[in-house]
Amino acid sequence: MRAILLDRLRDPRFAGLKKLGFFMRGLLFLGRKYKCPCCNWNLRSFVGRSSILKKSQTGFCPRCNAKARHRRHWLYLEQHTKLFSAPTRLLEIGPWWALSRRFRKMANIEFVGLDLVRTGSQVTTVGDVTCMPMESAHFDAIICTHVLEHVEKDRQALSELNRVLKPGGWAIISVPLQLSRPTHEDPEITDPEDRARVFGERGHVRFYGTDLIDRLESAGFQVTLDLARQVPNAMRRKYGLRDDENIFHCRKEDPGA
Ligand SMILES: [Zn+2]
Secondary structure, eight states: HHHHHHHHSSSSGGGHHHHHHHHHHHHHHHEEEEEEETTTTSSSSOTTTTOOOOOOOOBBOOTOOOOHHHHHHHHHHHHOOOTTTEEEEEEEEOOOOHHHHHHHHTTTTTEEEEEESSOOTTOEOOOOBBOSSSSSTTTTEEEEEEGGGGOHHHHHHEEEEEEEHEEEEEEEEEEEEEEEEEEEETTTOOOOOOOOOOOHHHOOOEEEEHHHHHHHHTTTTEEEEEEEGGHHHHHHHHTTTTTTEEEEEEOOOOTOO
């Protein structure tokens, strides 16, 4: 029953029901202990992955369904970019409703959400990240959160991200990352169960290590790694952040600057 309900909520035809459901759940979880920066609600708890109502310290926001990674990204974007003030053409790869619902209301942001299929209003363009149907040097900013680990030709995807970005533009990229060892990938592992066992999820084709920086730099980016562990503890507790959501801040050089 629960699975059927969640499937219905992913169906774009039930977008209104989904919004109402999140709003009601947000009311149920009103409190003072936590805060979601993506929707600005004060909460008594976040909720777990496998349940609509089960409490969790680092789970989904009951109001907007933001995951810990989205809250981390939102806070990072506020602190380290001008996304919320400067006129910005923004591309989100594999867009997430909790973010796009806010971006699309901001007058300074021209939002494009790209995904392989149209899963909801957050997807404005259907396409493949390894061959994007977009002009070169078009976007000021890109958000690409937990996408590359699903993409077999990730170097080609990175090249595409660099291509569509304006000189001087930036991309925020994050993936499941092991800081203690190099990237592990094996194209012969194709069975979903084997992929889940080796790479963490059925749809993952690799587990990245810190040498991802080399792939990003090879695609033409100047890269800074912002470690989740450097986020102050009080902030991690308040916003329900995890200690493994590391962010690669990638800049495309502007030769004319
Ligand atoms: Zn929220």
